[in-house]
Amino acid sequence: MYKIITADRFLWEGIDLHGKIVLEGGTSWGNTTRLIANKVVENNWRTELISVDIDDSHFNEIEEDIKDDFAKLTLRKGDLSDLYFIPSNSIDIIICNYTLSSVEQFPLRVMKAIKELYRVLKKDGQLLITEEMPIWSVDSADYTYWSKRLRIIKSISVLKAMPAFNEIHPNDLEEGLGIIGFKDIQWREFNEKINAEMAVKFLDKRKQTLIKGSNDLENKQLNDGFVEITEKLVKEFEKTKEFLAPAYILKAKK
Template sequence: MINFYGQDFSNKVVLEVGTGRGGTTIELAKFLSKFNGCKLVTTDLNDDNFEKIEGEIRNYDVQVEFIKTDGCILEGIENNSIDFLVCNYTLCAINSKCGSEALAINRFNEVLKENGVLYIEEEYPIDIETNDMEYVWKRKWQLRRATSMLLGDSHFNEINPYILAKILELQGFKDIEWEKDSSKFLGDNCLEFSNNRLNKMLNKLEDKDIVNGIKKEMEKLEEYATRTNGMEVPIYKIIATKI
């Protein structure tokens, strides 16, 4: 079983690519505070949440630096300066411009030290769901992607772990391991965050017939999620070492 948190982080520099709403950032700050001399650097293309997250981790005894930068560029991060790099649920966003994941992996390789460790968690792309709760997850993404396409916007693209492992291999990483897992969101409100974002997107659409059609599908999915008592997200974890 892959266990990133089994590593020794004493006097190490940890880079998180994709701060987002701060879930992983807060988890890392709390965990890394157990080690002496550790520093956490967290980056995101959008810095709207930096101040709020900084306030939430202020009491943890760990040095944290926030940097606004693209995951493919990592401006302000020196080459060969990072001991551990964490990228959770961010590659699919980077890959909204197809092919960008390869640019990001190349940049990850550049900033990692020799024998530096890369750890990635990401949603697992599937064509056919294996259970009812997984269908809820799949369908909500179908509605989000369809709306993005109607708006002419780019949308998240998950990366098959087999392909990602091959990209890492071509980049010169070693000891590449990956495993499947899942995360369940139980209860009637499992779609609340997703629906809020989707409704904001729908407000930009001018064709009311399409908007009403998508909203009906959202209602049907909410009813389905209630019957299944939630949503199951298929994910994978991958870990690799820079040569």
């Protein structure tokens, strides 16, 4: 979902996409898709990319922007926990940036997704994952904007009886990957720089859910209160281009 900035070197270290079939798990607005495209052009790689997301609303604009950068580009609406349309042992590299916490909105769904990612990877194929650290595992005082934004999003999700994003600690993700069969697992934590404009888009999306959705609890003060604190934080975001968030990159092989 966000641009990889501070951890870029570790993410791409030892990665060669030339002649490879790459699966991107979680297209979203296409930030990572465009990042991959830039790397392909920069290195003159001939790469086939398959990008999968449960929401296809941004596919047309993404395809228009980068379709000429790849040997073949496929944008496919689908669920990472059920990649029935991708043959087993057919993918060289999988890249999932800020995606698994969305999959884990539904408890244990991420294990189904990891199992599918393992299935479609070729032997010795590589899995690259970037995620935010769980809010409970860090000192939120060190990440003021990130902490406030995350708490508001989660609170609104609970208020509206919507599935909430669940960040996965790297130790737990490493354990899950090992259970499925992944090997050579390594991860590093970073202070990631998050693009404020992108963060505001998602925050505003949750605010619109409050405004347009039904008031399940029939409590106008509660509803209006969350709209107010959301708008206040959005105004704070307008004063900065980026903010720090604790993130990690995990690498593994099949």
